[in-house]
Amino acid sequence: MSRTSNSIFGPMMMVGLTFALGALAAYREPEGMIAFLIAAFFLPVAWTIIEIAKRKEERNERFYENQASIRWSISAAGFLMAVPLAFTLVISFGITEALGDDLEKRIMGVLFGIIFLLYGNAAPKRPIALQDAGCSPQRMQAQARFAGRMFVLTGLAYTLIWALAPISWALPVAMGVLLAGTVIVMASAVRLHRSRK
Known part of the structure; x- marks a missing residue:
């Protein structure tokens, strides 16, 4: 077993x-x-x-x-x-009433960024079924490590933006960073998938 x-x-x-x-x-x-x-x-x-x-x-x-x-x-x-x-x-x-709305938003943003960062750190370590991968296990693991690093960097940037940036533009900039990191990971995954055909 x-x-x-x-x-x-x-x-x-x-x-x-x-x-x-x-x-x-x-x-x-x-x-x-x-x-x-x-x-x-x-x-x-x-x-x-x-x-x-x-x-x-x-x-x-x-x-x-x-x-x-x-x-x-x-x-x-x-x-x-x-x-x-x-x-x-x-x-x-x-x-948190004494903190005010802006600080509550910052805390939520920082928490989400930390969660994303932790997910990026843990994701490459999860088990991957490789029997039907269609490509070498090394390439699958390399893709998982790349995605994990990108998510860690994205989560770190997202966290820092919410912690330090002016509140008026923290949300659009942080969401832009999150979208960019996700698109890069997705593009890498699509490239790996095409190479398996």
């Missing part, structure tokens, strides 16, 4: 956390209840559907690699959802 088949604790923890935060946010902020309930139920439902759909597959090495990749993605998605939900709750309890 593959060692990757035991990686269930992380996604379970993140699914539970996002469910709890989403449910609490729906209770605290009734005007946004639908969005918060969607956030609460999305990961548990999505993960359950995926696990049910995969239960009849043959339990070979590829199955466990795919399972580990899916569970890593669920954990990452949970983290990306949990941080803004947690900060929304902090705001709803009035803890």
